[in-house]
Amino acid sequence: MNYLPNILFAIALIAGLGFFARNVKKLIRNIKLGQDVDVSDNKSQRWKNMAMIALGQSKMVKRPIAGFLHVIVYVGFIIINIELLEIVIDGLFGTWRIFSYYQELYGVLIGTFEILAVLVLISVIVFWIRRNIIKIQRFWKSEMTSWPKNDANYILYFEMVLMTLFLVMNATDIHFQLMNSGNVVSQYIAPWFSGLSEPTIHTIERAAWWLHILGILVFLNYLYYSKHLHILLAFPNTYYGKVKPKGQLNNLESVTKEVKMMMDPNVDPFAAPPEGADAEMPAKFGASDVQDLSWVQLLNAYTCTECGRCTSECPANLTGKKLSPRKIMMDTRDRLEEVGKNIDANNGKFKEDGKQLLGDYITAEELWACTTCNACVEACPVSIDPLSIIIDMRRYLVMEQSAAPVELNNMMTNIENNGAPWPYNQMDRLNWKDE
Known part of the structure; x- marks a missing residue:
C-alpha cells in the first residue's frame, strides 16, 4: 500500500494547524498589551448577547438583503466544513468517505451540503456584484484603500473556489455518484466529465479533493491577516461587549478618587499621600497609543469586519467631516500590528519607535468631530465600540495636553468661574424671570 499521500496529508495538516496556532498565540499576545478591565459582570446577559x-x-x-445573504454564507460555510472531519480521517488513514457507512444519514448530510454550497456560491457572487459593480458607497470610502478593498475580494474568490471544488469533487467521485444518495446537485455536474476516461476523472477528483483541503488550510491561516478574523473573534467580542446603557460612559477611577478627596472636608490637602498611593496613579490619563487602551478595545479592533455600517450611520461622516468610526478601528488594529511586529523584532520587548496612535494614525480633528451619539455602536453587527476609543483619546488630549477645542475650553472655564457653562455671572442667573 502506498502511504505517501497519507504522509503528505499529515505534513500539510500539521503545518497548516501549526502556523495557525502560532498566529493565534501572537494575536492573544497583542490583545493582552491592553490595560486590564473587569468584564466579569452580567454573565447571563453576556451569554445572551453572544447567542x-x-x-x-x-x-x-x-x-435584510445583506443580512439574509450573510446568514446563508455563514450557515453554509460552517455546516459544509463539518465534512472536514471526514476529509481529515480519509486523508490520514487512506479511507474513502468513512462516514458513508451510514448511507441514508450520509446522503441527507451530503445532499444538504451540496444545496448549501450552491446557495453560498450564489450569495458570494451577489456580494461581489454589490461591491464591485453596483459599488455601494460604504465600500468605497477614503479609508478603503487598495488592501482593504482587495482583501474583501480575495475572501469572496476564496469562497467561490472552495464551493466549486467541493461540488466538482463530488461530481467526479464515480463511486459516490453510483451510490446515488446525496448527490442532489453534483449529479447534474457529473455529465460535464462524461467524455473523459475513468483515470482522468479520478485524477480530477483527487485534484479537487487536495485543492479543497489545502485551500481550507490556506484560508484558515489567511484569517489572521484579513478582516475576516471576525469569523473567530465575533463570539468573544459579543460576549465581552458593553452591557451597560450606551449613553453611560465609564469614569476614570483615579479622577473619581481625587474629586471625592477634594470634596471631603475631613481630608487634609497638605498631608503626605498614603503609602502606595503613587503606585495607584495612572501613567497617563486617557489614551494616546494602543497600550493605553483596554484589552477589550483591542479585541474590538481585531474583530472589525470593515463592513462600514458604523460609518454609514455616523452623522459627522454624513455631513462631510473627517471622522469615520470604521477608520478608527482599522487604524487601531494597524497600529497594534505595528507594535506587535516591533516586539517580535526586539526579542519580546517594545522598542520606542517615536510613533503613536494619536497623531500618526488618528488626528484630533477626527476625534472632536464625534457627537458621541452612539450611532456607530448601535449599527455594528458584532458589538464593536469605536466611541470608547474616541472618548479615551479625547481624555488624553484634555487632561494631558490641555488641547481641547476653544469652545470646550470656554465652557470649562465658565463652569469653573460661574458654576454653569454659560458666560454669565452667578448673580445674574435669575434675571430672565424679570423680563
Whole structure:
C-alpha cells in the first residue's frame, strides 16, 4: 500500500494547524498589551448577547438583503466544513468517505451540503456584484484603500473556489455518484466529465479533493491577516461587549478618587499621600497609543469586519467631516500590528519607535468631530465600540495636553468661574424671570 499521500496529508495538516496556532498565540499576545478591565459582570446577559448577535446574527439582518445573504454564507460555510472531519480521517488513514457507512444519514448530510454550497456560491457572487459593480458607497470610502478593498475580494474568490471544488469533487467521485444518495446537485455536474476516461476523472477528483483541503488550510491561516478574523473573534467580542446603557460612559477611577478627596472636608490637602498611593496613579490619563487602551478595545479592533455600517450611520461622516468610526478601528488594529511586529523584532520587548496612535494614525480633528451619539455602536453587527476609543483619546488630549477645542475650553472655564457653562455671572442667573 502506498502511504505517501497519507504522509503528505499529515505534513500539510500539521503545518497548516501549526502556523495557525502560532498566529493565534501572537494575536492573544497583542490583545493582552491592553490595560486590564473587569468584564466579569452580567454573565447571563453576556451569554445572551453572544447567542443572539454572534450566533443568531440578529444585528446583521437589520439590513435584510445583506443580512439574509450573510446568514446563508455563514450557515453554509460552517455546516459544509463539518465534512472536514471526514476529509481529515480519509486523508490520514487512506479511507474513502468513512462516514458513508451510514448511507441514508450520509446522503441527507451530503445532499444538504451540496444545496448549501450552491446557495453560498450564489450569495458570494451577489456580494461581489454589490461591491464591485453596483459599488455601494460604504465600500468605497477614503479609508478603503487598495488592501482593504482587495482583501474583501480575495475572501469572496476564496469562497467561490472552495464551493466549486467541493461540488466538482463530488461530481467526479464515480463511486459516490453510483451510490446515488446525496448527490442532489453534483449529479447534474457529473455529465460535464462524461467524455473523459475513468483515470482522468479520478485524477480530477483527487485534484479537487487536495485543492479543497489545502485551500481550507490556506484560508484558515489567511484569517489572521484579513478582516475576516471576525469569523473567530465575533463570539468573544459579543460576549465581552458593553452591557451597560450606551449613553453611560465609564469614569476614570483615579479622577473619581481625587474629586471625592477634594470634596471631603475631613481630608487634609497638605498631608503626605498614603503609602502606595503613587503606585495607584495612572501613567497617563486617557489614551494616546494602543497600550493605553483596554484589552477589550483591542479585541474590538481585531474583530472589525470593515463592513462600514458604523460609518454609514455616523452623522459627522454624513455631513462631510473627517471622522469615520470604521477608520478608527482599522487604524487601531494597524497600529497594534505595528507594535506587535516591533516586539517580535526586539526579542519580546517594545522598542520606542517615536510613533503613536494619536497623531500618526488618528488626528484630533477626527476625534472632536464625534457627537458621541452612539450611532456607530448601535449599527455594528458584532458589538464593536469605536466611541470608547474616541472618548479615551479625547481624555488624553484634555487632561494631558490641555488641547481641547476653544469652545470646550470656554465652557470649562465658565463652569469653573460661574458654576454653569454659560458666560454669565452667578448673580445674574435669575434675571430672565424679570423680563
